[in-house]
Amino acid sequence: MEYWQELLRGSIESEAQLIERFGFKSEAAGKLNEFFQTRINPYYLSLIRYKGDPIYLQAVPDEIELDDIDAPDDPLNEDAMSPVPSITHRYPDRVLFLVTSQCSMYCRFCTRKRKVGDSSKISMKYIQEGLDYIAAHPEVRDVILSGGDPLTLTDFMLEKILKGLREIPHVEIIRLGTKIPCVLPQRVTPKLCDMIKKYHPIYVNTHFNHPWECTPEAKQACEMLADAGCPVGNQMVLMKGVNDNAEVVKELMQKLLAMRVRPYYIYQADITKGANHFRTPVKVGLEIMDKLRGWTSGLAIPYYVIDAPGGGGKIPLIPNYVVSHDENTWVLRNYKYDIYSYPDVVEEKPKAPAKKRPIRAPRKKKVFADKGEK
Ligand SMILES: *Cc1c(COP(=O)(O)O)cnc(C)c1O
Ligand code: SF4
Numbered sequence: 001m002e003y004w005q006e007l008l009r010g011s012i013e014s015e016a017q018l019i020e021r022f023g024f025k026s027e028a029a030g031k032l033n034e035f036f037q038t039r040i041n042p043y044y045l046s047l048i049r050y051k052g053d054p055i056y057l058q059a060v061p062d063e064i065e066l067d068d069i070d071a072p073d074d075p076l077n078e079d080a081m082s083p084v085p086s087i088t089h090r091y092p093d094r095v096l097f098l099v100t101s102q103c104s105m106y107c108r109f110c111t112r113k114r115k116v117g118d119s120s121k122i123s124m125k126y127i128q129e130g131l132d133y134i135a136a137h138p139e140v141r142d143v144i145l146s147g148g149d150p151l152t153l154t155d156f157m158l159e160k161i162l163k164g165l166r167e168i169p170h171v172e173i174i175r176l177g178t179k180i181p182c183v184l185p186q187r188v189t190p191k192l193c194d195m196i197k198k199y200h201p202i203y204v205n206t207h208f209n210h211p212w213e214c215t216p217e218a219k220q221a222c223e224m225l226a227d228a229g230c231p232v233g234n235q236m237v238l239m240k241g242v243n244d245n246a247e248v249v250k251e252l253m254q255k256l257l258a259m260r261v262r263p264y265y266i267y268q269a270d271i272t273k274g275a276n277h278f279r280t281p282v283k284v285g286l287e288i289m290d291k292l293r294g295w296t297s298g299l300a301i302p303y304y305v306i307d308a309p310g311g312g313g314k315i316p317l318i319p320n321y322v323v324s325h326d327e328n329t330w331v332l333r334n335y336k337y338d339i340y341s342y343p344d345v346v347e348e349k350p351k352a353p354a355k356k357r358p359i360r361a362p363r364k365k366k367v368f369a370d371k372g373e374k
Contacts, residue, residue: 004187008104008152011041022051022060032061035069036274037117039106044183047212054210054242057278058107065108065274073114073273077311086122086130090313094142096177097130098122099161102152104184109239109278111270116148131164134171141172144205151180151187155195162199174199179207181232181261185221193228204230205264209243214255226260233264236302238285239278246291253292253300263302268317271309282306282317290319294335 001009012021018029018038032038040059047055078088078096088096101120103110110116134140143165150158165171176196180187181204196202204225208214225232234256236243243249253263266288269279285304292301305314323331323339330342 002189004104004184004189007041007043007184007186011039011105012045013037013039018061024061028063031066032063035065036061036108036110036113037106037119039103041104041184043186043217044105047215049212052241053212054248055212057239057241058109058209059105061108062277064277068276069274071271071273071276075111075270075272075309076307077309078112081311084129084133086126087133089133089137089140090311093139094144095134095137095140096144096146097134098147099127099130099145099150100148100153102147103149104152104180104187107179109237109269109272109275111272111275112148113273122148127161127164131161131168134165135168138170141170142175143171143173144175144177146177149178149180150176151178151192155192158192159195162196162202166199173201173203175203175205176230177205177207177235181206181218181221181225182208182213185215185217188221188224190224193224196225196230197228200229202230204232205235206232206261207235207237208252208256208261209236209239211248211251211255214252214259219259222259222261232261234261234302235265235267236263237267237269237278238280238288238304239269240280242278244280244284244288246288249288250292250296250300253302254296257297257300263300265314266302266304268304268306270307286317286319289317290335293319 012018015026015029015033018024018033019026024032038061044055044059048059049055078090081088081090083089086098088098090096098115099122101116101122102118103116106117114120134143145161150161153161162174165174206222208218222232236249236252238244243252249266256263266285268282268285269275271279289301289304303316304318305316307314321332321334323333325331325344328344328346330344332340332342334340
């Protein structure tokens with residue numbers, strides 16, 4: 001067994017462990033574990049500094065989860081966009097491919113609780129159906145391996161899937177959506193990186209939510225992936241009590257850049273079963289964005305998005321920088337709220353066509369080609 005698998009074996013999972021380690025009452029521990037199973041591996045556990053801290057809140061169940069057990073368990077309407085159980089096809093040219101139900105930690109805020117955990121095992125048949133779907137849909141040029149966490153699979157299993165995807169000529173890029181570099185960085189081994197390298201272009205999107213997660217171990221894992229040729233991005237979920245504060249977010253984004261991870265998205269927390277206590281007002285997210293842009297490297301600034309309830313996809317929100325505008329001028333404010341005006345290009349109104357000109361059908365393609373050749 002590899003070291004990371006041993007670590008995973010040592011996770012806190014049972015009712016008895018919840019009671020012993022965190023002092024839950026027996027009834028509460030039972031109910032919580034039944035609602036959404038606990039898994040806290042010893043590495044992530046070691047990051048907790050005190051009860052209720054930003055690491056604790058993400059990993060340790062809380063009775064408050066049981067208050068909104070009636071909330072939707074598929075807030076993004078993913079199931080309706082699943083032509084086969086392992087695929088979510090929402091956008092024109094890319095799909096989510098759910099290749100495992102396992103994670104190396106179960107995040108209390110997870111929006112995919114219905115698909116995640118020991119009770120929903122994924123079989124080879126289920127994966128083959130996904131590969132067949134992708135092969136039959138030439139418009140799919142980008143495949144995001146997700147789950148669960150694809151890096152909880154063995155190298156052998158993961159390679160089988162990557163190889164399967166690379167046999168499909170229209171699949172241009174593959175992404176790994178994985179929390180592993182943050183929650184179990186020991187899983188990123190030289191052997192894994194050597195295997196991944198063979199199937200480029202592979203992008204990795206990971207999931208750090210707090211600067212305390214940026215440990216030397218995590219840094220090493222991210223650097224190994226970057227050295228293996230994978231551009232690494234980060235998707236943060238905005239959560240009350242965890243990172244709903246501009247200073248914390250800025251520190252996280254800067255630390256990520258120093259680990260060669262490029263911030264990609266900040267997600268507004270989804271409306272989801274057992275996790276609504278993490279939600280923050282949208283204005284908090286906008287204020288955070290306002291305190292990033294201009295104040296630190298542009299590279300540190302992700303898109304802030306709301307994944308529209310009901311399945312509309314990710315919608316970006318940005319603070320308003322336009323004070324006013326008319327036909328001639330845009331009045332803008334900068335990051336310090338100083339006001340500037342920008343004279344716009346005023347296009348001449350199209351003249352009425354001369355009568356004698358012969359009328360031809362527009363030849364759009366030709367026009368572009370001519371421009372390109374110059
Ligand atoms: C987030 C997401 C994607 C990927 O979106 P990008 O903006 O390309 O990163 C694809 N499919 C689904 C269903 C998603 O939720
Ligand atoms: S790693 Fe992702 S899928 Fe797994 S529990 Fe956390 S949020 Fe959910």
